[in-house]
Amino acid sequence: MQQPKTINWGIIGLGNIANKFAHDLLKVENAKLYAVASRNLNKASEFAKNYNIAHAYGNYQALVEDPNIDAVYIATPHAFHNEHTILCLNHKKAVLCEKPFAMNLGEVEEMIATAKANNTLLMEAMWTYFLPHYQFVLQHIKDETFGKIVKIEADFGFKPEIDMTSRVFDKSLGGGSLLDIGIYPIFAALSTLGEPIHIESKATFFDNDVDSSCLMLFSYDNGVEAHLKSTLLEKTPTEAIFYCERGTIKINSRFHGPSNVTLISEGKEETIDFDVTTNGYYYEALHFNQLLRDGKKESDVMTFDFSKKLIKLLDTVRSQIGLKYE
Template sequence: MTKKVPPKTINWGIIGLGNIAHKFATDLLTVDGTKLYAVASRNQDKAEAFASKYGAVKAFDSYDALAKDPNIDAVYIATPHALHKENTLLCLKHGIAVLCEKPFAMNANEVEDMIAVAKENNTLLMEALWTYFLPHYKHVLKLLEQKTYGKLLKLEADFGFYRDFDNSHRLFNKSLGGGSLLDIGIYPIFAALSTLGIPENISATANYFDNGADASCNMVFEYQNSVKAFLRSSLVEDTPTEAIFYCEKGIIKINSMFHAPATVTLTKNDGAIETLDFGYNSIGYNYETIHFTELIHQGKTESDVMTFEFSRLLIKTLDQVRSLINLQY
């Protein structure tokens, strides 16, 4: 009897060691067959502290040094939006699989460059839009696809929270892609595109901080048969941060922090209400990491879930909204 050889452990690197990198690293430790091998920051002390906290083997003070390490199989890019393209190309050219945090890049042209280089180097690349892989969201997609509650008639999705303005923080810094649209508006837009597809028409309005970054954005996506998606993002107020799908036979509501592990409430037209708890015991980044790791083992160069085509659609839609609200970086 031939003994089954376990899959090779995937050595991960992380570039950019801010808040989201800590969340990713926390969940990476729970994924079988993976190891946090190296981390990189432009500050050596920060890199060493991060490496010590999560058990990484190496800590680098430059992204280039990490990319040149031959032992790294995959890299998670968690730098500010404006650096995504540069950091992704660096890793792809060294043959390292790249999971790049959303938004993929600053605009559609940058995304096309990234996809082209991934193909040239025959190397796996995927946008890390974690919501697509969360069990509650996959369940809602299935309910909508199977028309369990009839046709989808309207969508309302929002994402908003209040933060004191700080131009030095990447969230508000326009040169880094700061503002509500790219950072959190992408989630309501994702909800619309992943359930309703490409809209026939988009209208949008925005309010701005003094530095020109968008403080909030309101969008309406119009589809055939008068179906509409009402979407909102804001950095100046706390909003419910829910996604509500109004269907012919009832309402599917992803409760607060819909983009992250959440519960789902189902309300039928006859008044019956059921709330589904998906028993999450992680932050939620492990699900996209498991998918990405499987793609590596399968020798794939593109995800069959978060496809290049969907990433293109997402960034082109963001570009269209930016054009409508006259937001330029």
């Protein structure tokens, strides 16, 4: 049997998430972390040394011009996703771009149009979609194991050290709770209930006009609601709970990453573990590699349509709370 083609990866943006992704990519068969790039060559060289990567570049242009690279993982701050994705696509590099895909729907549509114009694979890196526990939950919801969903509660909160120069708090980089972590509760609602018919949002803000917390209520037909929360002011359970007609499906902390699931029905509880031995980025990388080998230009899981719906919801919430990025 013929060995699958080895996919040569590059990474642009070498922060915390890039480290986790790199660690997981080393465990993916027939994938090679071939090159990394930072605006700081020393940082790129140090990163490359840590993961035994052959090539380190001090600018992004050099990486996209490397003919041996098949795919690029973009882990730069939100505000640069559009620019860096288009740079890669115009050099025919398949792109896995961190969430949020971009800053607004217009940017996302431009990225998708560029991918289509270059006939090149593009996918938003919403890693949660590919995790075993989340696929398990989606299957139970689809099968209506406990009937239809009547309510969702999903939250994500942590309390970072206040440093207004860090990416999380920097408005020019798309900082704030909504785009950074609020996207996950919104994703939980969109992936299970679809688009709401009504949205109510309210937020609190830091002194620099970056949102510190956000409460969102999504309303659906038949009185179904999703109560969603993101905050940088406190540590919250960070769970996703799906209340159904005959039982409850609860993704335990932290629901967006590798976790376990508790099924509650008729007074009984069962918790299922999934024995994930990686950071969890392994699964989206595996999926992306297969898309690339199969010649696909769009994911059948994290579709362009889904990414557009997700960013539209973020845009709507931003508009309601008065959060403007220049």
